[in-house]
Amino acid sequence: MTVLTLGVRDLDRSRDFYVNGLGWEPVMDVPGEVVFIQVAGGLVLALWGVDELAAEAGDIGHHGVPDGKAPPIALAQNVGSPEQVAEVIDQAVAAGATLITAARPTDWGGTNGYFADPDGYRWEIAHNAGLRIDEDGTVHMG
């Protein structure tokens, strides 16, 4: 796992809480768009508008959690090539996951796709040539 995305209602408010309030330093901060903060070795927390997240990761429909809504989060795993994106999604679907979006080119120049686990939790499988993780777990983006 590489990225945990929280869908937030007010990005400026969330940045203010995590960056200014808690003192966590962003790895990447794109005002009005998204904030990435490293929270463990090789793991970043992404703060992203909940509507944008829903548009990307899909609504949950009948696969949903008890209240019928998708939790406004997504978990992500980065893999080494565009081909691996499709392979990991195929493996998950074979294991009982629900396909949300098959592997496809993204507007940020990479490849991604989504599946939902048995409770509807969205997993993004992505290849991003701009993401690099050092031996010690330090994440570089952009």
Next chain:
Amino acid sequence: MTVLTLGVRDLDRSRDFYVNGLGWEPVMDVPGEVVFIQVAGGLVLALWGVDELAAEAGDIGHHGVPDGKAPPIALAQNVGSPEQVAEVIDQAVAAGATLITAARPTDWGGTNGYFADPDGYRWEIAHNAGLRIDEDGTVHMG
């Protein structure tokens, strides 16, 4: 961040998906209770019953996400001492977090407390003498 907990509706089904289907190896597996799987350096994914999670991390009330429900997840940060649990929670509340439960002894022999971030996401701050993270990010529990 040390633990990401997903509240699941059927623990056996979720174990089957992640452990047997995806081939991820548990760090700790307590049948009928909880499954922990390391997913990044120093980070474990916990699969736990959604009702137990709600009982521990609290319902969200008016601080909630758009549909008025707490997402059935919790993010956790482990700290070095029981005193630090209270300190981190105090810092978060000073930054605008909502206090859910103040630092308290737990039935697993540690100390924890919960706050909610501006969107209602639950953060557990915990001291657990049984949790150890190696230099390389490998997590040991128990």
